[in-house]
């Protein structure tokens with residue numbers, strides 16, 4: 001997997017103070033996408049085990065209380081991202097007790113494959129669906145257009 005940005009302290013993408021990772025790769029090509037530069041899977045930089053270790057350390061850093069991890073992009077549930085994202089969310093579950101995980105995807109929850117659902121089964125919140133320009137509503141929280149749904153899963 002490749003990534004574009006990692007913010008160790010972020011208060012914009014999800015509730016509370018969070019670690020936020022923007023991954024590369026998205027097939028949805030939504031007109032008006034806010035993050036077109038992330039569409040190509042091979043854009044950005046390689047996501048290394050050292051980066052993963054750093055995220056775990058940042059989530060557990062007692063100097064900055066983090067509520068959890070946000071995964072956005074790009075699409076964290078792009079089939080080619082799923083193995084690395086699954087590895088990361090499993091580690092967060094095992095090594096960062098009490099931290100929540102939010103994921104943004106252009107897929108709809110009901111169309112996810114079994115492999116994508118392995119990730120979803122481990123997270124707290126999924127914000128799903130493509131961004132639809134005609135349904136854009138700046139008053140919405142955590143989503144850009146009204147077709148998208150914030151699923152609180154656990």
Ligand code: SF4
Nearest residue numbers: 026029030033074106
């Ligand atoms: S799903 Fe998100 S990242 Fe992908 S094209 Fe749509 S708005 Fe852009």
